[in-house]
Amino acid sequence: MATNGETTVKKKKKPKESSSESAEPKKAPAPKKPERLVHLKIRRQDAPDKLETRRWEEFKVPFLPQMNVNAALQQIQKYPETTEGKRVNPVVWEAACLEEVCGSCTMIINGRVRQACSCLVDDIAPNGETITIEPMSKFPLVRDLIVDRSSMFESLKRVKAWIDLDGTHELGPGPREAPEAQHERYPLSRCMTCGCCLEACPQYNDSSKFIGAAAINQVRLFNLHPSGAMHKNARLDAVMGPGGVADCGKAQNCVEVCPKEIPLVDSIAVVARDTTKRLLFGWLLK
Ligand code: SF4
Ligand code: SF4
Ligand code: FES
Numbered sequence: 001m002a003t004n005g006e007t008t009v010k011k012k013k014k015p016k017e018s019s020s021e022s023a024e025p026k027k028a029p030a031p032k033k034p035e036r037l038v039h040l041k042i043r044r045q046d047a048p049d050k051l052e053t054r055r056w057e058e059f060k061v062p063f064l065p066q067m068n069v070n071a072a073l074q075q076i077q078k079y080p081e082t083t084e085g086k087r088v089n090p091v092v093w094e095a096a097c098l099e100e101v102c103g104s105c106t107m108i109i110n111g112r113v114r115q116a117c118s119c120l121v122d123d124i125a126p127n128g129e130t131i132t133i134e135p136m137s138k139f140p141l142v143r144d145l146i147v148d149r150s151s152m153f154e155s156l157k158r159v160k161a162w163i164d165l166d167g168t169h170e171l172g173p174g175p176r177e178a179p180e181a182q183h184e185r186y187p188l189s190r191c192m193t194c195g196c197c198l199e200a201c202p203q204y205n206d207s208s209k210f211i212g213a214a215a216i217n218q219v220r221l222f223n224l225h226p227s228g229a230m231h232k233n234a235r236l237d238a239v240m241g242p243g244g245v246a247d248c249g250k251a252q253n254c255v256e257v258c259p260k261e262i263p264l265v266d267s268i269a270v271v272a273r274d275t276t277k278r279l280l281f282g283w284l285l286k
Contacts, residue, residue: 036063036128038072038121039083042091043134044144057091058083058130069116069124069131070095070105073145093145100259103194107145108134113199113257136199152193155215159238163227175226188221188267190260197254197264209243213254216245217267223274236271236278245272 037060046053060083061075073093080090095105098117105116110124110132125131139147165171197213198204204212219235222228239245248268255264 037061038063038067038075038125039128039130040072040076041130041132042076042145043132044091045135045141046089047143048141057088059091063121067121069107069109069119069121069133070098072121072131073116073133091144101192103192106136106194106196106199108136108199113196115194115259118259136195138199138201138204139195147195149193149195152195152198152212152214155211156193156218158211159215159219159222159235160231161215161218161222163222163225164231177226181224185221185224187260187262188217188224191217191262192260194259196257196259200253200257202251202253203247203249208247210247211239211243211245213248213258213264213268215239216248216271217262217264219245219271220267232274233278233282236275239271240275240279245275248272 040059040061042057042059044053044055044057045051059076059081061072061079064071064075070093073091077090080088082088093105093107093116095117096102097104100115100118103115106113107116108114109116109119113136116133121131133145135141135145136147139149139151142148191214193214195214201210201212203210216239219239223232223235245268250265250268252265255262258264
């Protein structure tokens with residue numbers, strides 16, 4: 001650094017001595033590490049009615065740190081080439097929140113129904129094992145890994161999974177509630193309509209009308225709410241008929257697979273008890 005006003009002169013580096021004694025032997029270049037690859041085997045189908053296009057396709061994509069299945073699918077989207085070197089249409093799937101909140105990326109991964117965005121490659125294939133991915137089987141297929149979960153939303157309509165409003169005018173403060181009541185409701189409110197519970201439920205299939213654990217849980221949730229309780233009976237009536245809570249076989253698969261750890265079996269028991277009471281004493285309690 002110049003401190004006395006004179007021009008700074010950079011010191012020239014001394015040329016290296018060329019003595020053969022002082023020169024270090026050249027190191028051989030380190031062998032390139034083989035890139036870690038993620039091996040995916042994916043069930044594909046081009047359209048709901050094109051059964052003839054149903055097939056498995058395999059892909060290998062570069063591993064990325066903290067990679068989840070959603071990120072692996074994104075890699076395929078960038079380079080849709082199978083392990084046989086065939087260029088194909090990119091695999092399609094749904095995803096929105098990427099943090100296990102919306103439920104849209106639900107699929108069957110290595111035989112278990114779960115969300116692609118919260119399924120880490122390191123957890124399920126730490127040694128490069130093949131990851132098998134299929135669409136959920138209990139909902140109509142749209143394409144590849146996308147299914148139509150409309151039936152779940154229809155069930156929410158059936159059980160009136162909302163709080164009615166009289167209007168948009170000022171209604172004043174809502175009813176006061178004990179924290180214990182709020183704590184009871186909170187776990188029930190975490191449902192993201194992902195469909196895992198229906199996929200795993202033996203009672204939910206093409207030949208049954210069973211509404212499933214998710215909608216029954218919503219009956220409990222909204223009936224616990226002080227304002228929601230005003231329509232308690234309408235919700236109970238909705239699950240008392242065919243396909244209602246009595247169709248549950250109590251296999252408890254639903255609670256095993258629910259990613260939000262909702263106490264579904266408890267909800268089913270509570271709603272079943274309430275429907276029984278309504279059946280026996282409904283005329284009295286009207
Ligand atoms: S307890 Fe069994 S039959 Fe009932 S909703 Fe859950 S998985 Fe289905
Ligand atoms: S109850 Fe659980 S498994 Fe079923 S839809 Fe809701 S979050 Fe998914
Ligand atoms: S993207 Fe929303 S749950 Fe996976």
